[in-house]
Amino acid sequence: MAATRRLTHSVAVITLNNPPVNALSYSLRRSIIKEFVDASKDSSVEAIVLCGANGKFCAGADIKEFGSTSVDSVSLNHINDTIESCKKPVVAAIEGVALGGGLELALSCHYRVANVQSLVGLPEVLIGMIPAAGGTQRLPRLIGIPAALDMIVRGRHVPATEALQLGILDEVVKTNTIDAAVQMAMKVLGQPLENRRLGTLPVQAIPNVDTFLDTAVKRAKGQFRGAQAPLACIEAVKATLHLPFLKGVENERVLTASLWSTGQPQAQQYAFFSEREVGKWTTPSGGKWDKVPPKPIQTAAVIGLGTMGRGIVTSLSKANIPVIAIEQDAKQLDQGRQAVNALLDREVEKLKLQGKTSVPGNGLGSVKFTVDLGDLHSVDLIIEAVYENMQLKKEIFRKLSSIAKPDAFLCTNTSGLNVDEIASVTNRPQQVIGTHFFSPANIMRLLEVVRGQKTSLTTIATAMSLGKTLGKVAVLVGNCPLFVGNRMLGPYLEQVNYLLEEGSYPEEIDQALEEFGFAMGPCRMMDLAGLDVGWRSRMEQGLTGTNAPPGAPVRQRNGKRYSPLADLLCESGRFGQKTGKGWYQYEKAGGRIAKPDPWVRDFLDKYRRTHQIARHQANSQEIQDRCMFALINEGFRVLEDSIASGPEDIDVIYNNGYGFPKHRGGPMYYAANVGLPKVLSTLENYSKANPDVPSMKPAFLLRKLAAVGGPPIKEWRTQLGNTSSKL
Numbered sequence: 001m002a003a004t005r006r007l008t009h010s011v012a013v014i015t016l017n018n019p020p021v022n023a024l025s026y027s028l029r030r031s032i033i034k035e036f037v038d039a040s041k042d043s044s045v046e047a048i049v050l051c052g053a054n055g056k057f058c059a060g061a062d063i064k065e066f067g068s069t070s071v072d073s074v075s076l077n078h079i080n081d082t083i084e085s086c087k088k089p090v091v092a093a094i095e096g097v098a099l100g101g102g103l104e105l106a107l108s109c110h111y112r113v114a115n116v117q118s119l120v121g122l123p124e125v126l127i128g129m130i131p132a133a134g135g136t137q138r139l140p141r142l143i144g145i146p147a148a149l150d151m152i153v154r155g156r157h158v159p160a161t162e163a164l165q166l167g168i169l170d171e172v173v174k175t176n177t178i179d180a181a182v183q184m185a186m187k188v189l190g191q192p193l194e195n196r197r198l199g200t201l202p203v204q205a206i207p208n209v210d211t212f213l214d215t216a217v218k219r220a221k222g223q224f225r226g227a228q229a230p231l232a233c234i235e236a237v238k239a240t241l242h243l244p245f246l247k248g249v250e251n252e253r254v255l256t257a258s259l260w261s262t263g264q265p266q267a268q269q270y271a272f273f274s275e276r277e278v279g280k281w282t283t284p285s286g287g288k289w290d291k292v293p294p295k296p297i298q299t300a301a302v303i304g305l306g307t308m309g310r311g312i313v314t315s316l317s318k319a320n321i322p323v324i325a326i327e328q329d330a331k332q333l334d335q336g337r338q339a340v341n342a343l344l345d346r347e348v349e350k351l352k353l354q355g356k357t358s359v360p361g362n363g364l365g366s367v368k369f370t371v372d373l374g375d376l377h378s379v380d381l382i383i384e385a386v387y388e389n390m391q392l393k394k395e396i397f398r399k400l401s402s403i404a405k406p407d408a409f410l411c412t413n414t415s416g417l418n419v420d421e422i423a424s425v426t427n428r429p430q431q432v433i434g435t436h437f438f439s440p441a442n443i444m445r446l447l448e449v450v451r452g453q454k455t456s457l458t459t460i461a462t463a464m465s466l467g468k469t470l471g472k473v474a475v476l477v478g479n480c481p482l483f484v485g486n487r488m489l490g491p492y493l494e495q496v497n498y499l500l501e502e503g504s505y506p507e508e509i510d511q512a513l514e515e516f517g518f519a520m521g522p523c524r525m526m527d528l529a530g531l532d533v534g535w536r537s538r539m540e541q542g543l544t545g546t547n548a549p550p551g552a553p554v555r556q557r558n559g560k561r562y563s564p565l566a567d568l569l570c571e572s573g574r575f576g577q578k579t580g581k582g583w584y585q586y587e588k589a590g591g592r593i594a595k596p597d598p599w600v601r602d603f604l605d606k607y608r609r610t611h612q613i614a615r616h617q618a619n620s621q622e623i624q625d626r627c628m629f630a631l632i633n634e635g636f637r638v639l640e641d642s643i644a645s646g647p648e649d650i651d652v653i654y655n656n657g658y659g660f661p662k663h664r665g666g667p668m669y670y671a672a673n674v675g676l677p678k679v680l681s682t683l684e685n686y687s688k689a690n691p692d693v694p695s696m697k698p699a700f701l702l703r704k705l706a707a708v709g710g711p712p713i714k715e716w717r718t719q720l721g722n723t724s725s726k727l
C-alpha cells in the first residue's frame with residue numbers, strides 16, 4: 001500500500017499501488033504526499049506524472065475506512081491542494097478507472113491523459129455521499145455547472161471518449177498511457193500553469209441558473225425518493241456560484257457531516273459491500289466461490305421468446321456471447337426476432353454513445369433464430385424461458401436431455417417453480433439450475449441463481465460466473481416455492497390487500513410506500529406485472545374459481561384470512577396495464593400512466609358495505625409498518641429455512657430486483673436499524689389482534705435475535721448457526 005517513484009527523463013512518475021483498485025487508504029495517502037513533496041523538491045525533476053499500478057488509476061477513497069479516525073489525518077484535500085499549487089507541471093495518467101477521490105486527485109493535476117478504455121466519474125452519490133475532496137468545486141469550474149451536475153447527481157461512470165468531449169481530459173490514447181502522459185509533461189514544460197489550476201478559476205455563468213437548479217432539485221426529489229445525497233450534491237455544486245473555492249470545499253465537509261448523521265451513507269455502503277459479498281458464495285458441503293472454477297460459456301441458447309426470453313437473449317448478446325434463440329413456430333419466432341432486434345438496436349445506440357463502435361460486430365454476440373430444438377446439440381448452456389407451466393417445462397427438459405451435448409448446462413428461468421422437479425426428468429440433474437431473471441431481463445441487475453438438491457458445485461460456479469459476465473448481481477438461493485424475493489413479496493402483498501379491504505385506496509398505499517422510497521408502490525407494481533398472473537396461480541391452488549372449496553366463506557380459506565379483492569378485479573376483466581384497467585385506470589390497454597379510478601373506489605366501498613367492514617383509513621406510518629414488517633418477517637423465515645445464506649443476500653435481492661430504496665440498505669438492514677425489538681412487538685400486537693393472519697406471527701429467528709437485544713446485522717450469521725441445508 002504505497003506510492004512508488006521513478007524518474008523517466010526529467011519526469012518523476014509516481015505510481016499508486018494498493019490492490020485491487022488503488023483505493024486511497026490512509027497509508028497510501030501518506031505515501032503519496034511524501035513522494036510528491038520529495039519530487040517537487042528534487043531539482044532533477046522538472047515535471048510529475050501520477051498513475052496507478054495494475055492498469056487502474058484509482059477507485060477513490062477507501063470506503064472501508066469511512067467513519068474511522070484516520071480519514072482526516074492526511075486529508076485528500078491536503079494532497080489535492082499540494083498537487084494543484086505545485087510549480088512543476090503535474091499530469092494524471094488514467095488507466096482503468098478514475099472514480100470519486102481518484103478523479104478528484106486527477107482534477108487537481110494540471111493535465112489529464114487517459115486510456116480510451118478507461119472510465120471517470122464522481123460516483124459518491126451511489127454510496128450516499130458527495131464528492132468531498134473538491135470534486136463539486138473543481139468539476140463545475142472545468143466543464144460548467146450543467147454537465148458537472150449531471151455527472152455528480154447520477155454518479156455516472158463516463159467513458160474516456162465522452163470525458164474528452166466534455167473537457168475533463170486533455171488527451172485520450174489507445175496504448176501506452178503512462179508514456180503519453182510523460183510526453184505531455186515534457187511538452188508543457190515552461191508553459192504557464194495558472195489557468196490549469198481549477199481551484200483558481202471562476203465557474204462559467206449560465207442563464208437562469210436558479211431555475212435550472214430548482215428544477216434539478218425537483219427532479220432529484222422525484223427520482224431518488226428520500227435519498228439525501230443527490231440533494232446535497234446539488235447544494236454543493238450550487239455553492240460554486242457564491243462561495244470562493246476554499247469555502248466551497250469547507251461547505252463540502254459540512255454537507256458530508258450532515259449526510260453522515262442521516263445514516264444513509266452507512267446504509268448505501270453496506271449495500272455496496274453486500275453486493276460484492278454475495279458473489280463469494282459457499283455451501284455447507286464445502287463448496288466455495290474461489291475453489292470451484294466455472295466452465296467457460298462460449299455459446300448459449302434461449303428457449304421461448306416472450307418478454308423474459310427476449311431480454312435474456314439481448315443480455316447474452318450484449319455480453320458478446322453468441323446465442324441461438326428458439327420459438328415453437330414461425331409466427332412466434334418472427335415476433336421474437338423483431339423484438340430482440342429492436343432491443344439490440346438500442347444496445348448498439350448505447351455503445352455508439354460510449355464511443356465503442358469500432359468493436360468488431362459492434363461488441364454484440366450473434367443471434368441465430370430457429371424453430372428447431374435440434375440446433376442446440378453443441379451449445380454450452382441453455383436457458384429455458386417459456387411461461388410458468390410445470391408440465392411444459394418438464395416436456396422441454398426431457399427433450400433437452402437427449403438433444404443437448406452431455407456437458408451442457410440446463411437452466412430454467414422460473415420465478416418460483418420447483419427446480420428439483422424440473423431437474424428430475426433429465427439425465428443430468430447435477431447440471432440443472434434455476435436462473436431467475438427479472439423483467440426487463442436486459443436491464444434489471446438481479447439474477448437469483450437457484451440451486452436444486454442435485455445441482456453440482458461446478459454448475460453453481462458457472463451460473464454465478466455467467467451472471468457476472470452479463471453485468472448482473474447474482475445471488476445464490478435455495479429451492480423453495482417462489483425462492484427468496486417473490487416468497488417475501490407474498491405477505492407484503494397480503495397486507496396491501498387487507499389494507500384495501502379495510503378502507504385504504506390504491507393510491508394511498510402506493511403513496512405511502514413510494515414515500516418510504518420504493519421505486520413503485522405495490523398496486524402499480526401489481527398492475528404492471530399483470531393481476532391475472534396471481535389469479536391463475538390462486539385458481540391452480542384451489543383458492544378461487546371453480547376449484548375453490550364449495551361453501552368456503554368469501555374472506556377465509558383453510559381457517560386463514562383471505563382477500564378475494566384481486567380475484568374480483570380479474571373476474572371483471574381488470575388485469576392491470578395490459579387491459580388498461582386494474583387497481584388504476586390507464587390511457588389505453590398497455591398504457592403506462594396510472595390514474596386513480598373512481599370505479600375502484602366504488603368497488604371497494606361497496607365491498608366493505610357488503611361485508612360490513614367498518615372503514616379504517618390507515619395513515620402512512622401504519623401502511624409502511626404493516627407492509628414492511630410483513631416482508632421482513634418472511635425474510636427471517638427465509639433465513640431460518642436456509643433459502644438465503646445471510647441477511648445481506650436478501651437485501652441485495654430487494655435492492656436490485658424489487659426497487660427497494662438503497663439508502664435504507666435493504667429490508668433486513670432496515671429492520672436492524674428500526675430495532676428488532678420494535679419490529680417484534682409490532683408484529684406481536686398485530687398477530688394477537690389478527691390470529692387468522694399467520695404470516696404476521698413473528699418468526700422464531702426474529703424472536704431469538706430480539707431476545708439478545710437486536711445485534712448489528714453483521715452478527716446475525718453467527719446466530720443462524722450452520723443450518724444451511726438447502727444451499
Ligand SMILES: CCCCCCCC/C=C\C/C=C/C(=O)SCCNC(=O)CCNC(=O)[C@H](O)C(C)(C)COP(=O)(O)OP(=O)(O)OC[C@H]1O[C@@H](n2cnc3c(N)ncnc32)[C@H](O)[C@@H]1OP(=O)(O)O
Pocket residue numbers: 020021023059060061062063064066067068071076097099100101102123124127129130131132133256257260273276277
Ligand atoms: C464521518 C464521515 C466520514 C466520511 C469522510 C469522508 C471523507 C471524504 C473524502 C474524500 C472524498 C472521496 C470519496 C470517495 O472517493 S468515495 C469512493 C468513490 N468511489 C467509488 O464509489 C468506486 C467504488 N468502486 C466501484 O465502483 C468498483 O469497485 C470498480 C468500478 C472500481 C471496480 O469494479 P469491479 O472490477 O467490478 O470490482 P469490484 O467492484 O468487485 O471491486 C473489487 C474490490 O475492490 C473493492 N473496492 C472497490 N472500490 C473500493 C473503494 N473505493 N474502497 C474500498 N474498496 C473498494 C471492492 O469492495 C472489491 O473488494 P473485494 O470484494 O474484497 O474483492
